[in-house]
Amino acid sequence: MEKKLCLNSNCGKNRGIIFSLDAVIAIFIVLVIVATSHYYFTWKPITPTELQMIKVGYDVVSILDNKGIFDSLDRSYIENELRKVLPNNYEMRLFINTTTKNIIIETSKTTPKNKLIVCGERTFVTNNDFGKIKFWMWLK
Numbered sequence: 001m002e003k004k005l006c007l008n009s010n011c012g013k014n015r016g017i018i019f020s021l022d023a024v025i026a027i028f029i030v031l032v033i034v035a036t037s038h039y040y041f042t043w044k045p046i047t048p049t050e051l052q053m054i055k056v057g058y059d060v061v062s063i064l065d066n067k068g069i070f071d072s073l074d075r076s077y078i079e080n081e082l083r084k085v086l087p088n089n090y091e092m093r094l095f096i097n098t099t100t101k102n103i104i105i106e107t108s109k110t111t112p113k114n115k116l117i118v119c120g121e122r123t124f125v126t127n128n129d130f131g132k133i134k135f136w137m138w139l140k
Helices: 013-042 048-066 075-085
Strands: 090-098 102-106 117-125 130-139
Touching (some): 048 130, 075 090
Antiparallel strands (some): 090 102, 090 130, 117 130
16 A cells, blocks of 8 residues: 655645644633632631521521411511510511512611621411511621
8 A cells, every 4th residue: 555645735624623623622621620610719618607697597487487477477476576586686687478478577677788698598388378488687
């Protein structure tokens, strides 16, 4: 077999396509690595204070739910019971969304802009309805 020397323009066209495809794959891999490393370097772990506030928030909502406070969907009744259960050094905002009603309950007039605010949500079932409770909680 003889080797032919390729001197025309049709010889080696596939080599350029493979090289371009290789470069695109390499750029994609580099971008994935950069994005992943950015996520891990900017991620901040939850502090014990934040974790405690989240647990207290879920505890308050769970107590109210287990007592059947949300069955009535009466705003003033829920607000009074919330004030009884909520620890003195916390403020809380509840948003109760059911298939028939939306209720917003706040223990203070304003939500702070410069304090740590934790949030969570829980689903509940009443006698005739079901819904979701979202809560926001912060220190006084």
